[in-house]
Amino acid sequence: MLNEFWATSSTAYKTLVFSAMGLIAVGLILSIAGNTTGNQGLAIASLPVIGVGLLLHVTGLVVRGQKIRKSYKK
Template structure:
């Protein structure tokens, strides 16, 4: 495989990666605003948002792993079929 993974990645992986990055970024911004304005409740509001962002990242890693396993299995089948055809 000479293609970059991002080029061949499924859309679900791309969406969950961007959702995770976005939610984590929003949570960090809320924490910074809460720290600057000395509003402790904002920091506690941002923690679940960051948590959901991290969970989205973990889900995207699972999607990526599943896709890679599927691609490897298909490549092994193609290789076996090619070897069987040559004999």
Template sequence: MTNTPWEASSGLYKKLAFGSMIISGTGIILAIIGANMKNLPLMYTAIGIIGVGLLTHIAGMVVRARDAKAWRVSQGIVPASRPRRERKKKS
């Protein structure tokens, strides 16, 4: 077991983390350029790009939580969840 979460994380999480930083950074730079040029369409586009970066970040957090749960189950810290039983139909 490593001491840092970054070393123990999956490749998908790393890609989502870097992707969210790049997308959000691009949106911030475009927002600054749009504000200095007084270009409203560029600023609104930048807000949308920042929103996509935030959604990518949230997806990365979901993947990280899934990986952490799988690790806890594999180590025996928490029991694996059982599938839900189907309800019997009333006749």
């Protein structure tokens, strides 16, 4: 089921997943860079980037859940 879902999932869902992963990764890199260099502003600025990535991740879960729910009704 999981492999089939990814193969048949919509472009919108794939875009949500990759955008979420990308934003979370960028946020983590900014956070690590800010904390290792002592740049407090960079470390704080990374938090909204991680937050947006997490929101996109949750949105992707909702989209996936709705599609699975619709497939069960058929």
